[in-house]
Amino acid sequence: MSQPTTSHQPTEAGFGGSPIGDYLGELAAKVPAPGGGAVAALHAAQGAALVAMVARYTTRAKDAEHRPVVDRIIEAADAARVRALTLADDDAAAFTAVGAAYKLPKESEGEKAARGAAIEAALLEAARVPAAVIDAADGVLALAAELLPIGNPNVVTDIGAAGAAARAAATTSQLNIEINLGSLPAERAAAFTAVLGRISEITARADSLQQEVLHAVRT
Structure with a gap:
């Protein structure tokens, strides 16, 4: 994450209460947030x-x-959507905190130390949010794969679309984690090794799901 100057959230109600046109307008604007982190979370929400x-x-x-499995999937998917929307808001808040930390005074040694600690804490949170998005994406992908064999074949391509959205959420989150880790001490960055190591497995599962859906469509 580069050093931001200003930040902005779409509405006081958060992403869940923002019309899509307003959100896209904010995304296109020359402001640091919303950005890729919010996009990743919203990919998960859409999936x-x-x-x-x-x-x-x-x-x-x-x-x-x-029906029992389908009802469970509905409940889990609805909860995942709400959680992902919350993570989109959390990402915007984390980015704002990073910007505020970089603006802290640094004249005295004490101020420098306080600023450094605040920056590190803010960067950690800015990495934790996309790590949580990866967890959410993993869960969405698992639900999509479970639903595929029993889902209504008339909407099977939407299962593929859900898997693609989950994949995008995970790979975009990887980028957002890694840019933050570059500014953290190695011992802090090491805490994210495991979650980053899951990306290739998640993308492989998403690609496999995509192929299964294509096979269903073509046969």
């Missing part, structure tokens, strides 16, 4: 929403034997 939609279309009479 979760698509999973929930397909599951709700899988409540026909012929789907009765799968």
Whole structure:
């Protein structure tokens, strides 16, 4: 994360209460936030929403034997969507905190020390949020894969779209974590090794899901 100058959140209600046009306008504006972190979280939210939609279309009479699983997926996907929207707000707040930390005074040795500690704490939080987005994306992908064999075939491509959104959420979050880690001490950065190590496995699962959906569409 480069040193921001100013920050801005879409509305006081957060991303969940912001019209899509307003959000995209803010995203296109010359302001540091919203940015890639919010985009990653919203990818996860969209993936979760698509999973929930397909599951709700899988409540026909012929789907009765799968109803307990489908109901569980609906509940989990709805919760994941809400969580991801919260993470979008958290990302904007974390970016704002980084900007505020860099603006702290640094005239005296005490001020320099306080500023350094504040910057480190803010950068850690700015890395923790996308790490949480990766967890959310992983969960959305797992739900999509579970739903695929039993989901309504008329909306099977939306399961693929959910997997693609989850993949984008994870890979975008990787970028946001790594840019923050570059400004942290090695011992602090090491805490994120495990979550970063999961990216290749997540993308592989997402790619596999994509191929399964394509196979379903083409046969």
